[in-house]
Amino acid sequence: MSRIMMNKIQVFTVVALLQLQVSLAVCNKAGRADYSNSSPVELLQAYIQINTTTYNDLSDAVEFWRQLAALADVPINVYEIVEGFPIVVLKWAGTDSSQHSIMLNSHMDVVPAALEDGWTYDPFSGHIDENNFIYGRGTQDMKSVSIQYYTALRRLKENNVTLLRDVYMTLMPDEEVGAEAGMIPFLQSKEFAEMNVGIELDEGSSFPLPVIAVFYQDKVVWQIKVDCHGVSAHGSTFPATNDTATGKCRNVMNKFFEFRDEQYELAKVAPPNDAGGYTSININKINGGTANNVIPSLISLTIDIRLGTTVNEVQMDAKIRQIIAESGSNITFSYILKNPQSPATIVNASNPYWNAVNKAADELGVGLLATIPPGSTDARHVRNAGYPALGLSPMPNTELLLHSVNERLGVTTFLNGIDLYEKIIYYLATIPAEDTAEDGTEYLKVTAR
Ligand SMILES: [Zn+2]
Structure with missing residues (x-):
């Protein structure tokens, strides 16, 4: 294909994208997008439209989260341990901040994608097709989960549901390339220590069967x-x-x-x-x-x-x-x-965090499948630091399209995931103080011989 032809297509794509963005989020007078009336699906579309391919400038993503934090009226902190790699933290306070908290982690960065790779729709459009699938890089890995966490937390807050434990949403800049500027140094930081984390939730994967895979250990x-x-x-x-x-x-x-x-x-x-x-x-x-x-x-x-x-x-x-x-x-x-071998999170009734996640899934009739995946996530670093972690992305009955062309997620699956997180967060954040161990390593098991 000639360069001129390429440029024409690019211009066309940019124009189409701009039109879509305008239709999704009304711009306020200052020219900033206003998400106050956006539905969860529209938030996911808007987030996908921010091209956060690893090593891109993440300022727009940070600004997106600043606006969402303001709408939810929760504090937000942005740390840059390595310049150009912001780590975003939103705090949803519980009634007793002395208790171990719940850390809901996701990553902002996505792997590269381009229309020329064979995508049916622009990978940064968030287009919804006639079968009610939302297309775009990050729909499975893992912008959907970030919006699900956020929407679930916002619903709990708006419904005046009391949570005992603090809940943090953390958003990392470089999971896809090894977390050298994100999770790894963050775990060593005073800001992380002050969060007093009891359990970390992280990403899982889509699963072709009617169950949700819960990652309890990563291969290093x-x-x-x-x-x-x-x-x-x-x-x-x-x-x-x-x-x-x-x-x-x-x-x-x-x-x-x-x-x-x-x-x-x-x-x-x-x-x-x-x-x-x-x-x-x-x-x-x-x-x-x-x-x-x-x-x-x-x-x-x-x-x-x-x-x-x-x-x-x-x-x-x-x-x-x-x-x-x-x-x-x-x-x-x-x-x-x-990477050093990473321990497994214990997934039986002796782990109250696992019980809370199970109870939530049970109530919704969703099956969970404890899984060790072929790949790895930021959770391996968390477990290595001595904290139990469970990885799940609520995408049952979904084709595995992480990092693939035409990555997409059913809108219904996405919305069901919000309901699941609402319950998971509620049960995790209301585990009685006396039920959780002081030392998180109690919920970890070393399996390497
Ligand atoms: Zn991921």
Whole structure:
């Protein structure tokens, strides 16, 4: 497609988007959007229209939350531990702030999306189609959940429902890229300590069955870079295979594929709610070479590993070192990312927070399925810091479209989620003081052997 054609389409899209925005939120005299009469669906559409792709300027999103906090008449704080990465916190005070609080976490950032990728509607339009699906990046991951938390809390407040414990909504800037500027430093901050958190709720995922998956443990991420150094020479020469960078690289790949095949067999028989029983391994980048007729001196591999939840870290590290050592000389490796194993939140009747979530779901006739997902969320950092966390996004009977083209969510599913959170928040925030342990690690269990 020509550049001019592209530009025309872009202009058309921008104009269409502007018209849609105007129709969704009336602008006040100062030119700021006014959400005072917006329905929850309109709020979600407006939030999707703010393009919060990771590393974008999040000022508009912060402004959006400032306006919503003002409408709900609750305090809002914005912290920038790393410049350009705001962390937003809204506080809904309970009657006894000395009790452990409820932290409802979500992330503002979304993964990239573009109409050209094959979307039926602009991914930042929030378009609702004739089947009552709202389209857009963030409809599943996870702007829907942020608006559900907010609407549920607002309803409780407007109905003068008394909550014992403080409830915080926290909104992170960089979950999609590892939380180095968001959750990780936030957990070390005095602001977090002052929240006195008892339980954190975080994101889950859509689920193709009529149940809501509740994540109680995350698989941790290890990413390694392997550099295979070999002889560099004219493309017409013929050095021994194991002296070349590509030959060494082949050995490394073969050994990792052997390991992968073994784990793949375990994954094939794993139940849909337990990805913790296997380690996933994917070689995701192969880089190197200078010219078509030069034998390269360096080939690099990037490998993404998600550890099974019972895997011993020391043994896994030793296994990687052994693979490298056995693949040849002059092969080096380094960790790009090496998360420590994260404990599991206990999901049985001994955990009052789990009981509260269950009671809410029961009352609405919604089934919950305790799940260890294949991927990971910010909740792993929270559990590592010693706080129980449960991840759920109320999207039962919903196609898995997180990070996908045409990410969308049924409007009814979205609205049902608000009802569920209203009950979950109520039951969590009214757990009697004496029912919760002082130390959150009581609700955590280490599973790595
Ligand atoms: Zn997410």
